[in-house]
Amino acid sequence: MSGAPFDADGLRAAGRDLAVPFQVQLTDGRLLQMQRLLRLLPGKRIAGEASLDGRRVFAKLFVAKAGERHWQAESEGVGALAAAGIPTPEVLLADRLQGGGHVIVSSFVEDAESLAAGWARLDAPPAGDPGALEVLAPVLAMLAQMHRAGLAQRDLHLGNFLRTRDRLLVIDGDSVTVAAAPLSAVAAAENLGMLLAQLPAAWDGAAPALLADYQSAGGIAGVDAAMLCAAIEKVRAWRLQDYLKKSLRDCTLFSVVHSTSRFVAVLRTESERLADVLAVPDKAIDTGLRLKSGNTCTVAQVALPGGDVVVKRYNLKSVGHALSRLWRPSRAWHSWREGHRLALYGIATPAPLALVEERFGPLRRRAWLFAEHCPGVSLARHLSPESPPPAAEALALTTLFALLCRLRITHGDMKASNLLWHAGRIWLIDLDACTQHRSEAAWRKAWRRDRARLLRNWPADSVLAAWLDRALPPA
Incomplete structure (x- = not known):
């Protein structure tokens, strides 16, 4: 292991630029060797697997100058758990660090x-x-x-x-x-x-x-x-x-970079994998498998290590259209937020991975949305109009729409191609118009449109359309 040991000052200054393994100097002269980071709050807190005196341990480093209260709370909380007979890892060391920080070292729970x-x-x-x-x-x-x-x-x-x-x-x-x-x-x-x-x-x-x-x-x-x-x-x-x-600010979960010419938000776990395509998103679209070419958007499937990604570019089809979008959040911005909203509710949708907007100061121009690729088949192809859906699909449909209605969420474009059957679930894609409504009246009006559009995917006199009309929540 190379490099001088860190004290709290050095850990604060390093921010996110901490490459493991590294050593931390303890006040008693021993060296704590950090081997694998599990959590990093730059300048505040670092937690992960470590080694002390040849023993595998778990270490929490409180490096903020005002971090003593968190260190104290951790020590007292673990003590309260132990006193109540609640199983918790044994604390081996609770001490100060040189440079104003604190550390708690506990036993490492094997095979956990x-x-x-x-x-x-x-x-x-x-x-x-x-x-x-x-x-x-x-x-x-x-x-x-x-x-x-x-x-x-x-x-x-x-x-x-x-x-x-x-x-x-x-x-x-x-x-x-x-x-x-x-x-x-x-x-x-x-x-x-x-x-x-x-x-x-x-x-x-x-x-x-x-x-x-x-x-x-x-x-x-x-x-x-x-x-x-x-x-x-x-x-x-x-x-x-x-x-x-x-999802729109730099934090543990998301990496966000905002300049006068660009806004980029990306899941931090995906930032390294997507770095090249985020730098030049049009190149990714040009070299990928084109899924859609239109005036308002262009969509391509891009093969990347770790899994395919779908890139959707929101085009500006005319000068008037460009002017109308300058001050408003882009449709990519809206889809990014709605994708995370659905995911938090446990509703199946391809994970939104990154958002890019061209900016001119506060004015917005083109935008790109990056999402995981869902290999599902659209309901237009999967379901036969001549029969009710199979049992699994029927349950998934009734469960999904009951939940959407309970949450007052509408999709806004219920083409059957925007509903995919995959891994026993129905996945929603194309969330440009997806909305969670604040009022019952607004939701009901939008739900009537969603419901009618869904039924129009199949002939009005078909068995499937009749089944859906009976099974869906009423308009």
């Missing part, structure tokens, strides 16, 4: 998987899926134990739980709150709602059953289904707005 990773492997399980319930059941039991002890987490999510072959552990002591034991019903409902709000919105109907599992494990008895559902709705609304704001 976060429950967030376990959930992701299930690949969007339907509500009530047995495999998904197996993931959730131990978390609900752990929350019941924490709530009885007066403990909760401010930033509760599945990534805060590690599962080994024979036990479940809670991590992230920094977000642990301590109250009089047991928690009040209101506090317990809010904390449980924070977790369940992160499940796909289609799981909302399973909330009463999940609440029953929580209470059967000793959870707070005063929590009822109405309280829990209200908490889920409140937290999800906050998470949605927070996430949509993050």
Whole structure:
């Protein structure tokens, strides 16, 4: 390992430019060797796998000058968990760093998987899926134990739980709150709602059953289904707005570069893979497989390492059209936000990967949207007008549109080619006109248009059109 060891000043100055492995000087003279970074908040916090005295450990570095309170909160939170008998990794060292920072080193949990990773492997399980319930059941039991002890987490999510072959552990002591034991019903409902709000919105109907599992494990008895559902709705609304704001600013999840001539937002995990095509997006379109050539947009499928990407360029078809778009957010901008909105609700849509806008100061010109490629087949080709849809497709259709209507979301262009059947789900593409309506009246008016357009994809006297007319929510 080359290079001088870092102190807190050096870690703050490095920002995101930290290449592993690197060493950190501890106050007792020992060297902590950081091997793999799992979280990096530039100038503030660094967490990851490390080695100390030849032992594999997990290290959290608090390098901000005002980071002492987070370090203290982490130490106190882990202590509160341990005192309540909640399994959590053992703290091996809690100390200051040279240069004004702090460090906490804990034992490394071997052969462990976060429950967030376990959930992701299930690949969007339907509500009530047995495999998904197996993931959730131990978390609900752990929350019941924490709530009885007066403990909760401010930033509760599945990534805060590690599962080994024979036990479940809670991590992230920094977000642990301590109250009089047991928690009040209101506090317990809010904390449980924070977790369940992160499940796909289609799981909302399973909330009463999940609440029953929580209470059967000793959870707070005063929590009822109405309280829990209200908490889920409140937290999800906050998470949605927070996430949509993050999608347009530089943060842990997104890399955003804004100049007088360009605006670029990209998923940080995709920034390196997409770097070349983001630099010259027209070249990617010219060399890719052309899917659509039109006055208002041009679409191409581009082969890249790690999977194909669909690039959609929003053209300016005339001087008048260009002038009309100068001050308004581009359709790419709108599709970028709506794609993230649908994904957060658990509605299948190709993941939006990057957004590029040409700018002239505050004025907007052409724009490009980059999304993952969905290899599905359009419903126009997949469904026969002479028969009802097969059982799986029928369930997917009724589930999707019931959820869209409950959330007051309309697509705006319900051509059958904009609905793809893939991996047992219906995927929505072309989100240029997708909208979540604030009022019931606005949604109902738009839903009538969406519903009528969907039915027009097949002959009015066809079996499929008649089935859809019966199965879809009423206009």
